[in-house]
Amino acid sequence: MQIVIDGKTCDAKRGEFLLDIAKRNGIDIPTLCHLDALPGEGNCRMCIVEVLERGRSRVVTSCIYPVKRPVEVLTNTPKIIKMRKTLVMLLASRVPENDMIYQLCEQYDVKPPMRFTKDPTEECILCRLCVRACEEIKLNAISTVNRGITKKISTPFDEPSDTCIGCGACAYVCPTNAIKIHDKNGKRYMWNKSFELLKCEKCGEYFTTRENFEYVNKQLECKEPKILCDKCKKTQAQENLRDIFSTYEM
């Protein structure tokens, strides 16, 4: 099946999501809550596009819109741009001091109105990527809490979570850098919990929490793991390979 996106004819499979097809064909659709590794959720709505079908146009969310028939898609119509602008304005009103959203404002030429109350400490846009990353690792330390305009992300009862291992996956996937990891004096602080940091045996740098280290090795069924940071692990592996090759060449 073929569909047309912004004038470009693209191959598509039935049931494939619009965003994926566009990406594959080098057509840029903005997203905030999307990661290629996770299925689309349609929370941020930045990826909205117009779909023309049987002479009718409708606005759909490209990350979760499955293609069923050959359609024409427009990703940058004045209507879509206007809505994205309003979305950026709403986001900027929510997280007024956030750099990432500020950049979006510049890009879309949006000046957030001054009339709204501001919370300069707020940085989270509730895209839910952190929750989903935590779910993927099967730790489920955080979730969305409440509903409506009081919705937020937190650990149960806002207390240190039993299951959090301080791995930082949530912070890693966050599009607005809203989740802060504080590493200080051999300790890591996040989600109201403190963790012991481990030093790499080789380079001596702190690189992860003890909980994370143990969790990962348990998952990999690694009995006597070496405490190595990713960088040193790589060098070690290269060295090992070199050794093997050199014996082979001999």
Place this chain on the structure above:
Amino acid sequence: MNDMDKKSILVCCGPGCLSDNSDEVLANFKQKLQGQDIDIKAVVKGTGCQGLCEMGPLVRILPQDILYCKVRAADVDEIIEKTIIGNDIVERLLYHDTDSKKGVVSSNQIDFYRGQKKIALRNVGLIDPKNIDDYIAQDGYSALKKVLTQESREYAIDEIERSGLRGRGGAGFPTGIKWRQCAEFEEKPKYVICNGDEGDPGAFMDRSIIEGDPHSVIEGMTICAYAIGANNGFMYIRDEYFLAISNMTHALKQARASGFLGKNILGSGFDFDIEIVRGGGAFVCGESTALIASIEGRVGEPRAKYIHSNEQGLWYKPTVLNNVETWANVPFIINQGAERFGKIGTKKSKGTKVFSLVGKVKNTGLIEVPMGMPLRQIIFDIGGGINGNRKFKAVQTGGPSGGCIPEDHLDINVDFDSLAEAGSMMGSGGMIVMDDRSCMVDVARYYLNFLSGESCGKCIPCREGIKRMLEILNDICCGKGREGDLELLMEIAETVEEASLCGLGKTAPNPVITTLRYFKDEYIAHIKEKRCPAGVCRELTSYHIDQELCRGCGLCSKQCPQDAIAKRDKYFAIDESLCVKCGSCIDTCRFDAIKVGGRISCK
């Protein structure tokens, strides 16, 4: 037949009458008629809502069809003596016509009932919902019998499709098409769901049907289940509706015992059963995909409907989900035929629609009218006009997803398309009448405030958009509205409408959009003149007593919870520093002497 001269005493036990202790009236009738050795055969029944809540508790006596209003437990003796034993009428308990002030004996002579046409409510208020025999006596379960034993699956779908029945839950999707599409999917199992999570503020239609005629819903669902090939059904009922849940639980048990549910229904080899799921208290769960999530035991967040629940619904299996009123229509259509149903209503909106007519209208109550009836007729004939003969301002339909319709649109016909054209929607059937003492900015603010707590909060336009629109409206209502606010409201409203994920978000701006469209003057009065014309927004309102009109009766002073009204010389005056603008005085003054002004600091 003996039963012909047997009198039936129908005591309304709908939500309105119950709140006014109709259960005591019912108990009293039962006790008196059992206790005494009266040589009159009379059946006493507690029924579902009889409609005219305003005049409750209601007691209807058949076969004479006498309607008594505002009946107290203490009136029971007199009714038994005069009407049950004798053939007299208790004049003082009759409905008194608002114009002629004359007592009206029978319900079908009352304006409130005259224009109505009952299909979904055909048994509500007439039968004892706890007695399946009562339902069967009204042709109950004969439609199911017809489909199972004489006709086919195809027949049921055809009839529903030909009848033109559209979903009564809000959007008005053709029910027959929904069934047919679901029937065509081969994947099994399939499910049937009844949406009884009526969360609209100011709506109690579904509740009344479940409470007053639960079997009609069960029968409708069972017919559909047979037609599409489902064996399991779920009835999602709002948890606060404990009477509805209790009546439905009872009805399900009786239906099973009588062979209308369970294994091998009526010997046809078809198995189907229904389970009740109690709603968790979330308006958004009225949205079908959120409701499905809730049944699955998850947080009630909607998902995009690019794949319909017909195909992937409950547990990603083909599912038909209809609302309570839609289900209640089904047995009627099968029994009476698609043609007969199709003759009622308009070309594109067939049949009838149930509304809860509430707000500042004289005859508050539950009504069912043919589609296409003009709004004016509903409000002024059935509803009897505005309370206290004040001035009509607007009528709100469709709940938080709907809009406010002004006076110059009162002649539009009530059907799916005309309401949508006016910027509102049919919704599930809340109809809220507003008078000149209702502030339209406050109404928009009220709905947005409601939605700010009820949105699931998942997607950005709905959550952030509602939050900011509410912030602007809150400001306008307390005199902090600014220039540019209305444009900003519209900008946000348009994006929320288009870009939100689910129906709740897409329709959330409707109260704002319609009030801006029809009542922009009121917004401007708030923003520019710092004045609330209706006298509702407290910061923008002051009350004073017109000395010319005041007769010095002092009723207002007695009603005032703040003791803010005192006699000065001959007349009464309001102490502005104490007044909280509750409006008690305006409502009590019979001389219209209390006047509303703008913000007091302007003095």
Place this chain on the structure above:
Amino acid sequence: MDDERKVSVKKMSDEKITTDISFTKEILTKYPKEQRYLLAILQDIQRHYKFLPRKSLSMVQEYFDIPLSRLYSMATFYKALSLKPKGEYVIKICDGTACHLRGSNIIIDEIKKLLDIVPGDTTRDGRFSLETVNCLGSCAAAPVVVINDRFFGKVTPSKLKEIIEEYGGNGDE
């Protein structure tokens, strides 16, 4: 003062849980281990304890083998569930549209004056909780107030005062 109240309420509820934990156990045996019964179980627990005690939540968590975060998410999403203990008398003020138009917000203000609580709160002595509810279907009697299961229609500020006094709340705290 505020902390004092919290402590006393907490004590009260904790005591209840230690004596009453059997109820949660009993509830759990009534339902199969399927996620779809989760909401029903939480509702039953809520109905019994008038809130969701922490201990019950961990029992549910264990029974279903699901993350606590998911339970917490549920408990804070559905309005029928509450993590805070409710007062002896739960005052529900209907804030459906009909009640709103007929002045339910004035009733809410009046309660605030009388008992010094806003919707969602419980009085310091743990006697009264205030909630708003959507629509109770008694729009003819608007505005409507329900205390525990008792119904009051066409409530005015002065009528409300009498009702609250009847329940022993005179507002002179």
